[in-house]
Amino acid sequence: MPSLTRVEATARGALITVTSYQVDIDLTGDGDRFRSRVTIRFRARPQTETFVEVRPARLLAVRLNDADLDPATLTDNRLTLPGLRVENTLTVEAEMAYSNTGEGMHRFVDPADGETYLYAMSFLDEVQRIFAAFDQPDLKAPVTLSVTAPPTWTVAANGALAANPSPGRWEFAPTEPIATYLFSLVAGAWHVRQDSHDGIPLAVYCRRSLAAYLDADLDEILTVTRQCLDRFHQLFAERYPFGKYDQAFVPEFNAGAMENPGLVTFRDDYVFRSVVTEAERERRATTIAHEMAHMWFGDLVTMRWWDDLWLNESFAEYLGTRVTAEATRFDRAWTTFALRRKAWGYAADQRPSTHPVAPQEVTDAAEGLLNFDGISYAKGAAVLRQLVAWLGDDAFLAGLNAHFAAHRFGNATLTDLLTNLGAASGRDLTGWAEVWLRRAQVNTVRTVVAVDAEGRYAGAKLVQTAPASHPVLRPHRIRVGRHHADGTVIQDELDLDPAVDGGETVLTGLVGAPVPRLLLPNDGDLTFAKVRLDPASVDALPSVLPTLADPLSRAVVWGAVIDAVTDGELPVADLVRLVEVALPAESEVAIVEDVLRLGRSLLDRYLEPDARDAASAVTAGTCGRIMADAPPGGSVQLAAAHGLIAVGTDADLLAGWLAGRQVPAGLTVDAELRWAVLRRLVVLGAAGATEIEVEAAADPSANGAEWAARCRAALPEVAAKEAAWEIITRDTDRSNRLVEAAARGFWAPEQADLTSVYVERYFTDMPAAARRRTPWVAEEVAHLAYPRYAVAQSTRESAAALLARDDLTPGLRRVVVDEDDDLRRALLARTASAAIVAV
Structure with missing residues (x-):
């Protein structure tokens, strides 16, 4: 289907003004479809024409003003609207397909209890899978929603519930003007907890099978929510502008969360069913704050087009981290940002696909989707932190408040924001914006x-x-x-x-x-x-790093070392030695987690197999020492345990943990840890299909199903790899998360010989596989399934041959370009290491 271009959006935005959406959705039908009916009222220049987007399973009826239009005139996802008047009314009725990809109206049946859950994901241009719409961010309008669903269900949406006139019927109050990509709806057997704060109704939703876990963390979630609301109200003159504030933790979500006003959706992995580290809890808090920041940046004031995506994501990333650090108990959020998030930004900004934080041109919505990356999030947030350091906080906040006042419930651009910041600070930001926002790549x-x-x-x-x-x-x-x-x-x-x-x-x-x-x-x-x-x-680092009192300073040092290794300026062996000497003294769990994670990625790709095995053994030993010295039951102990599981080769030790033997005091071998251990044992050939099925029977949850799929893909057997590859490249019946789990489990550096035949098959099979899936899912699967451990010139040659084709989807092309560049770095590092050994 064609992607809306900026030229088309600009022309349509100049032609029409949308005044309202009246949406009626019927979820009571059987099978894989639901019905939607939308009435759109809009103004236009008379005697012109435009188009509306809709992606139906079956288009039933279309009426524009007083004339019926032939549904057969629908071309791809576009329906031409001829003969427009000054005031227009368009009604579109359709049968829509439920999705299993996390887009449109996603339908999920919980394997734990058989209950059904639906949620709408309208981003980036997927609302047209739910109802017909003028699907671009600058055509904002109020939405009034009515829903028919089974009477026993719970239904919630962007707006407050206005009436429940009969069992199975929900009518919602009109929203403030919102962009179409922000439409939200949840329906099903939801567990809900309600509260209020400072006059704002609050609610939290999750699946019933997760109710006990949500209730255990409810106080923390609501406390973070209240603290963030209070801090945003201190920072901004405009109070939260969308009435109620619901947060729904939904299954099989593609993103971390989505900032729908009035009903934010999160992936329900954030409802922790096992013990997690404080870093994971901080990540949830930061995500809550990030989505709340969007209520101002993205929802109240929306970018005019996707080239100003940074006005959404960079600001939400910056403010989410800042408000978490300032208002919640997670006051080390900037330390996590310095290592984890900025590593993501630095990597993205040095790849061939790099782009400016605020590009001059994003040609269409499909290109806009590709820019949801470490540049638009992490680099943009770091650039904003630099801007605050330069302008001063008072001037920065004054400019933001002027920006909100000038564009309230409207749209804005980079120029609009710079105008308000410049007026507040008395500085001309044109030159600053040119080098920081309009130019790509990073300085050293x-x-x-x-x-x-x-x-x-x-x-x-x-x-x-x-x-x-x-x-x-x-x-x-x-x-x-x-x-x-x-x-x-x-x-x-x-x-x-x-x-x-x-x-x-x-x-x-x-x-x-x-x-x-x-x-x-x-x-x-x-x-940045x-x-x-x-x-x-x-x-001096081996002796001085453990003595640094400020965790942010330690994070900057670790980031500098890891980046130097990534660039080939330091050998991996130096990083391994520093981890061995300095990491056992680290008290900040986010640093422990990220150093182990980033370091493991370098070991797996930058070292030849024998050197990798030796370095992994050193890392496993380091994790063991950290576990022995860390407070029992604490976050550092758990982080070290996961680090050991990821690289360890002592199958007897790991199997003993599953059997309850030699478990370190304080370490809880719960569902998530058991699956992590089992997956490692499978990779090592020390557990097989029987153990996977036993564990899956003991954990009949959605998380268990994903872990089982990942473990089955990791089996070191020819038949298992072939079955997993079929899922990765051809299966569209399984949900997005199950396909991604198979891709995540497929490759392991220890299985290089077994999977060698699939290196070339990736480049042969992935173009067709990408076309079978929606762009978002296709890009993620292509990334997870890339043969990143096949560090060889032949892999790069296959990538070059693939990139020479002209039929690749944009997402697949970007994945291959970037992954190939990572392999280029790995090959250079291996060559440099070999030269050092030869000397």
Whole structure:
């Protein structure tokens, strides 16, 4: 189906104004369809024509003003509307198909109890799978919804319930003007808990089979919700503008969450059914805050087109992290951001598919979907943090409040925001926006020092560079931290201005000062730049890193080391040694988790098999020491246990945990941990199909079904791999999450010989597989199923041959381009390691 282009959206936006949607949905039918009827009222220039989007299973009737239109004139997803008047009424009736892809009206039957659950996912242009709409973000209008459903169900939507006139009938109050991609609805046997705060009705929904788990965490979820609402009300003059605030945890969700006003939807993995670390709880809190930030950035004021996606996601990412850190008990959220989220942003910004935070042109909605990545989220948020450091918080917030006032319930662009920020701060932001928002890629900032015979600085400077492909130097407000042996920390804040210093900023204040154990650029993590330490600081890391008091400083150091290894400037062996020496002293669980996760990815791809096995053994031993020294039952112990499971090869130890033997004191071997252990045993060939079926019978939940699918795909058997590949490339009956689970479990570096035949099959089979699926699911499956452990020139040659074709979906093309670039880096790292060994 054609993707709406920016040119088409601009023309239609100039032609029509939508005044209301009246939507009636009937969910009582049998089978795989439901009925929808929508009446759209809109104004237009007379004697013109336009089109409305709808993706029906069967189009039943169309009436424009006083004339019936032939449903057969529907072409793909577009229905032409001729002969428009000044005031128009369009009614479209259709049968719509339920989905199993997390898009449109997703239908899920809970394997735990057989109950049915429906939810609407209208993003990015999927509302047309639910009812006919002018599906672009700048044609906002109030939506009045009515729903017919089984009387025993619970139904909720964006608007408040206005009437329940008869059993099985729900009528909702009109919403404020909203974009079509924000339409939301849940229906089914939902478990619900209600509350209120500061005059705002609150509700939380989940499946009945998760009720006990939700109730156990309800106080934490509602407390975070209240604290975030209070903080946003302190920051913004505009109070939460959409009446009630419901949060629904829904099954088989594609994203982390969706910011539908009045009814936010989250993936129900956030309803924890097993013990999790504090980092996981922080992640849930940050997601709650992120979606709440969207109530202002995206919902109250909506981007005009997808080229200003950053006005949604960058702001929500920044404010979600900031408000979590300022208002909740998770006050280390910026530490997590510095390592986990920024690693995502740095990786995305250095790949061939990089793009500006705010690109000049996004040609169509399909391209807009591709930009939901580490640049639009993490880099954009880091750039906003840099902007606040430069402008000052008061001016920044004054500009935002002026922006809300000027565009309330409307749409806005980058220019609109810069105008309001410039007026509030008294600064012209045009030049800043050009290099930070309109230009792609990331700068590197290196410390270059000279030391005299007395151990004092004879000279010091920060040298900023840019890649040759994107030769842009940027202004940075940055802190340089001097960390001394006695624990003294001196932070100097300064501006790097390439227009003045050409990219080399002399640190005059350091001349004559004693050399610290660590000189750390970007201490405090105010800017978005890769940092490189001076050689003496690198050499001191094994002893100095465990002594740093500030976890944010430690996160910046770990991020710098991991990035240097990723770039091939440090060998993987140095990272393994640093993990072995310094990580056991780490108390911040988010750092433990992310160092192990990021490090494991490098071990699996940057090292030859023998070296990988040796490094993994060292990492497993480190995890064992962390577990032994960590407080029993604490987050660090659990994070280390997961780290050990991921790389360990002691099958007897892991099998013992499943049997209740030699389990470390305080470690709970619950459902999630059991599945993680079993999956590792399957990869190692120490467990098989029988053990998977026994575990699946003991855990008949949706999570259990996903884990079982992942484990079956991991079986080191020819027949199991063939069955999994069939699911990955051809099966459209299974849900998005089950297909993704199979793809997630398929590859393992330990199974390289067994899966070698599937390397070429990926490049042969994936183009057709991508066309069978919706773009969102197809891209995710293509990413998860990529042969990332086949680090060989032949893999790159196959990728090049595939990319030479002209029939690839945009999502598959981006996946292959980016994954191939990661393999390029891995090959270079292996070559460099081999050269070091040869010397």
